[in-house]
Amino acid sequence: MALTQTPMQAEAARTIFEKSKPGRRAAVLPDAGVPESPLEELIPAKLLREEPPRLPEVSEPEIVRHYNRLSRRNFDLDSGFYPLGSCTMKHNPRLNERVAALPGHARLHPAQDPRRAQGALELMWLLQESLAEICGLPHVSLQPSAGSHGELAGLLLTRAFHADRGEARTKVLAPDTSHGTNPASVTMAGYESVKVATNERGGVEMDDLRAKLSDEVACLMLTNPNTLGLFDENIAEMAALIHGAGGTLYYDGANLNAVMGQTRPGDMGFDIVHVNLHKSFSQPHGGGGPGAGPIAVSERMEPFLPCPQVVRRAGENGGGPFFDLDADRPKSIGRLRGFQGNFGVFVRSYAYILSLGGDGLAEASETAVLNANYLKARLAEDRAGKHLPVAFDRHCMHEFVLSGKPMKRELGIATLDLAKRLLDFGFHPPTVYFPLLVDEALMVEPTETETKESLDAFADAIERILAEAEGDPDLAKSAPYTTPVRRLDEVRATRQPVVRQAFA
């Protein structure tokens, strides 16, 4: 029998609401154990809800099946290679989940008195110290909730820093290769975003940078290696320039996985770094979070760090040290969120740092760079080398960017088609169409936790897809075939958005 659709495709998507039936339920609640007075006696009727929200009415077995089956409609890192550039899809150790779930962590109330949360505060302090050492910058705030939150924090620090000197600067520079969150954060922090050009080696065009520097410039935001996966050798000069112009130098730490234990943002001259714990430090991505974006800063930025700050104080009466939340920071930019940050993420990342140790982290970066260069070399062979040239041809760091422009011209398939066809081969595609600078970009980040075999299999798949396309480009253009759904109409989802279940 010839199949026309896979078993999953045969199963139409049904939401949990569509499985609801009046009177079904999963939860059984405890008895209140107190007088069952009518609600109206407790709360004025006008403040009460009339109709309960139309949550689904389903039994527990149905819930489990529903989400279990849904889960199988996801591709995940624990099932296959996920070389999504700029995302550092490295192995997520289950040990970290285990320690994060210990009741002493998981059921600790964030408003607990610091004297009764010494373990948690010490852990945060230890993580701060570790990140400070890794970044080469003395002070750390763990508060930001993700990379972009860290960026915003860094820009607000910059603003406070300048305000403290009586300056009001208005512009923030970032290369045209920068990640979308950079300019978005710039606007959100009340600055104007200015692009700096990229030179032929993939680094910052120094003349353009010089031209754009002025006393209006508050900050230069970079990532190094940059989003092309290339280390900008001019970093020391850039640092001198921006500092000379009175600005701060911000490091987007999304690419830290290339340099741990090899070189440090602080030593390069950066003032502020954010670290994506959900990238280099193995917090699982969760299908879009949670993460955490701690920032490490230089001495001169320290007074402005968010409140509260975790500090170690000398113990009383010769006892051990005492860990505390310090909110008495007059120059602080203040709070960026509730309580102390994404503590559960800190536990996981600290467990990761303990597991690897200093040497292990250095080796992780080294291997990440080795894997990327190997895969780049494999993709320089044969058809990939011809149709998918690397955008800047030199050793890369932990990732590299290919251009699908020749492929599109020569074979008639776009980067998107290649990506979709890769799905049929069981791979998550690389990041596509980013950085914007590179036409038909494919950004490939294998990470250090992949085997040589999986890199080879990926290179082989690309080769096969290109060979296929030489014969029949439509094969890629209509891909994917084997996924639970095939190409989806994204335009419609934006033009006529349906963003919630409609009820009859």
Place this chain on the structure above:
Amino acid sequence: MALTQTPMQAEAARTIFEKSKPGRRAAVLPDAGVPESPLEELIPAKLLREEPPRLPEVSEPEIVRHYNRLSRRNFDLDSGFYPLGSCTMKHNPRLNERVAALPGHARLHPAQDPRRAQGALELMWLLQESLAEICGLPHVSLQPSAGSHGELAGLLLTRAFHADRGEARTKVLAPDTSHGTNPASVTMAGYESVKVATNERGGVEMDDLRAKLSDEVACLMLTNPNTLGLFDENIAEMAALIHGAGGTLYYDGANLNAVMGQTRPGDMGFDIVHVNLHKSFSQPHGGGGPGAGPIAVSERMEPFLPCPQVVRRAGENGGGPFFDLDADRPKSIGRLRGFQGNFGVFVRSYAYILSLGGDGLAEASETAVLNANYLKARLAEDRAGKHLPVAFDRHCMHEFVLSGKPMKRELGIATLDLAKRLLDFGFHPPTVYFPLLVDEALMVEPTETETKESLDAFADAIERILAEAEGDPDLAKSAPYTTPVRRLDEVRATRQPVVRQAFA
């Protein structure tokens, strides 16, 4: 593009050994922290191993991916309907997993002094009491590890019971519908197995029973409802007969899910009952265990229960009760295994009993019977009613048995074909070819945790398959199509067994 195989079929099975590469590893071990003396100094060389076992050499990410992907090649209860007769595939609450994993349970050493394991012993005692109440028999041993172990225990108790009276009986009776473990246990316990015939109502043929009773008969093993899903109304008379002949009456508790809180084996006259905690009491089946098969017994069997027995003793000095392991049982048959039994299973089943309470258990059985009768009614309609008649046409208890004989004759497809075609529809098939009494048997047990919708969908699928078969029986005969592998050569696996990886 027409698919010829599903994505999973395209992925050839590779074992973990085939992913091994010298020098890879996952585990990092602690330093010994003690002198690293050569092993030969500690243990005579002749006692030492020369070559380490050829365990795979793989990294942790590879292990996770390997077993993750393997897992997706399993069908499971949390993904779909699993009406496997005689197996009680009811919902497995995750609460039970959570409480079983509490360190106080999971890391408690079985040789811990009872004074320092009071919580565990009390839990076992509470479970014993609960099972005693459910079974209507005063004494319980939790020791047996599964149903068949319970059967063996019960037969050894019977032997001890008779020996204690100076009798040596040699035969054990069981109906021809009995489960395979029954006669196998009989042989293992040193008895001869004698079959009793089934009457036209699906119950025990009383004349045959009477004819086979004698003072050589040690025991009559039954399950009620029996494996046809039918309650044998003559049970009281049978009990009188076997007791009159000096034998014991054994209850195979695999079908207890039909009768919890409705009727009790003890009240029916049974002397010994085993309970499959992995059936009625929600312990997950684990792909073939673990389970547990506690036995409940009447007063006269009590002296012979296995050792040790969990007992409650009055507290000293007016304190609370003390729970102990009692090994001072001179008439006991002795141990059936190490330590105290499958405690982790006890935790789960006790949590289940606490969750449902007495009423909840009764309602579970009631709903199990309702679901079975409803599905039976649905399958009496249309094509199923014609080609797949129920073997004994009366109200069933928690399961029922159909015969595929007409289907085979009329449509040319066997029960096995129907079962295999059901796989393509996303259902686990019923138990097939059991009980042996029914030609081309299909034994269907929906359990109480299924929705009416899933019963309907199953009935609809059967209808569609039969309709298909009217047109093209080969469709079923060559099924399945969509599973990771298709029909497998089981004969070869027995004739030329390959039961382990070969190394080059």
Place this chain on the structure above:
Amino acid sequence: MSRYTSATPDDRAEMLAAIGAESTAELFDQVPDELRLNRPLDLPAGMSEAEVYERLAALAERNADAEREACFLGAGMYDHYVPAIVDAITQRSEFLTPYTPYQPEISQGGLQAMFEFQTMMSELTALPVSTAGLYEGPSSVASAGYLAIGATGRRRFVVSRGLHPHSRATLATYSAGFGAEIAEVGLEDGTTDAEALAAAVDGETGAVFLQSPNFLGAVEDVEALGAAARDHGALLVVSCDPMTLGVLRPPGECGADIALGEGQPLGNRLDFGGPSFGFFCGTEKLIRKLPGRIAGETEDVDGRRGFVLALQTREQHIRREKATHNICTAQALNALAATIHLAWLGREGFRELGELLARRTAYARDRLATVEGVELLHEAPVVREFALRLDAPVDRVLDRCAERGIAAGYPLGRDYPEHGDGLLVAITERRTPEQIDALAEALGAAIEAERGAFRSDSGIKAPEGVV
């Protein structure tokens, strides 16, 4: 070889050969020598899995968590029971490990879950559009400020003092960046001073921020208070506790333009404050101005129903400096936990739970008010949390209760100097009537002891706020 990598020496040699490099060091040649670290990181050596476990368990041991204490702490995060299926499902690698669903064909699980989440939050708040979630509560409040500027062009916010102090602080931090001025309106007997609010809102006001129940636990009359916003064309932003929306009139029915809040009570553990998620719902009109991911329904080329990230043209990866927000990685897994928890509670259970909380809260408030030295800080209606005044130094009373294994509540003096004697007590379904009685007893004993101590040492002045 470090843990989790797999390149063997042979692999390395083969890979270097393919690259055409002598050593991995060569690959790092692009990093100028003077910038190389050239020494090991000053961090402890790596540890075995068992050792890491022991180390972290030893740290955890030094925290007084809600497994060990009867926890009456709230202030925005609550010790609800998280059903076991939440963990079982969210720990499935298929949900745990993927990135944001950029490739919808292989992310239908996550996308559909987002769509279900949005529907649930939309139902809870009675607003038609929900995003897939932001970081957490207070920063969501700040994000609403950013949205209000974009939507109204006005840079002035009026904020109730009943808004969570962390939300007010975060809004202030963000406002220093995007540029906005904040006017705060005080509380009167527990709820927002309606007159002062009406007076504070003007034609320059971009948004009015309320919270209900507010930080002192009092249920606000949002509809009445919101009139001022409506009248002046300001957005009405209501922060709320989702767990109360089974019983309280939802913001969408009270005229709110935006309803948002801390999502932790729904299916997320305490985790010392995170990760959790912020929910963010709005009117149809605001749909193209909302922050963060939104999943939408669509079809594939074969006409199959499917889900994608919708309205991406709002987002940073498309619009860069013109994006409605800078958020990228959010809190998808935490939102999934909420979705499962809400499905588990279901229509009936969710309301029942709200009622249970309201009744136990009423019981607790009455019970504690009978304790000598305790009185109500306000008389406004409450549903899950309430404020008391203690006639003894709050911190010392808390210490004494902690000795009995009770975290008695949140000392209001941390954030409200005017309530230095205030204690905020939170109730969940895990706080049994017996625990409430034990709290009453502990509070009574602690206050009595403190008063004794105070009397017996008249040299010590009563702390401020304590009579």
Place this chain on the structure above:
Amino acid sequence: MSRYTSATPDDRAEMLAAIGAESTAELFDQVPDELRLNRPLDLPAGMSEAEVYERLAALAERNADAEREACFLGAGMYDHYVPAIVDAITQRSEFLTPYTPYQPEISQGGLQAMFEFQTMMSELTALPVSTAGLYEGPSSVASAGYLAIGATGRRRFVVSRGLHPHSRATLATYSAGFGAEIAEVGLEDGTTDAEALAAAVDGETGAVFLQSPNFLGAVEDVEALGAAARDHGALLVVSCDPMTLGVLRPPGECGADIALGEGQPLGNRLDFGGPSFGFFCGTEKLIRKLPGRIAGETEDVDGRRGFVLALQTREQHIRREKATHNICTAQALNALAATIHLAWLGREGFRELGELLARRTAYARDRLATVEGVELLHEAPVVREFALRLDAPVDRVLDRCAERGIAAGYPLGRDYPEHGDGLLVAITERRTPEQIDALAEALGAAIEAERGAFRSDSGIKAPEGVV
């Protein structure tokens, strides 16, 4: 509606209508009235999930588990570290919830895992065939007895006193059923008395049972001892601790026909004794006589590699009373845990772990032997467990150590009256040198205190076995 069911009143009505019954009670008409229970079960009412959790957590709280104590208990089950991936994988519903793989097309995951398990156990024991596992250790020993009768037709077993007391007891229980006589051979300085063994084995002997390391921790010279079995055509059955097989010569190289044992040390938690699994390996000759499931490799109709339950003709569901064993539900999930643990350890790690244990054990034995009042019970080689003699009542010494948070070991007097003063001390990789030193100190202090107590109250007679 009880928890976990889903039939609403409407569902019930529709279903009854389809059945043609008035009520569900009618469905139970087949149960004679006088057998109906007609009253509620006398069990507590059902509880909410949170309440069940609290209840079970309160029970768990009353156990001194290895998370709280430094656990030197062994005697067949050991406090090894179970890596987190074991839980993560075994808790996946795809492994957790299916039945025995009767439908191989949709059970390839479980079947392949069994095949991998069998390969690993076969490698560990150096015997060519492994089953997919039995219940646990001691009952596997008894099952070997049943096999031996089938294979040799002889009903006499010779058993070393070094065999785990639970194994000897279980073999005896089973033997009372299938009919076999057991002769026990004693120990000499810790190991099986070779001469007595040779004398005990005769032409009627069906099997000789040894354990190495034996219950006292001593490594036996299996090859030498096994000669008696070989000479008389009896099967040599060797029970072993799988965790020692990275360093000890495997049974298959020592002439064993069957190697079996308790599988708990491999990836299974302590669980107060179960569930774990028993492994069972044999020679090629015995393949059709083995008990329990065996997975085998085969092909599907399209030539794809696949796995099935092989050799089912041995089993109860096919052969009924002629089956080689009665086992049906076994311990598949526990065997999977072992498989993952062994893959995680890997070829090198498994050996290293064995060496680590041997070295720490040597250290501990030396260290403890220096304690005043402690001497070695035997001098035979040990690799993970060893026996001491204490010059004070063992139970009281254990109590004193427990007060310091140390479970000092297993009192041999429980099973060996001749060793009333014996203490069996087990080592795992979780028992650090610091803990070993702490044990030495605790033992020393306890013995000293007990001797003091004994001296100061000369009315009390020294317990038997203590000088």
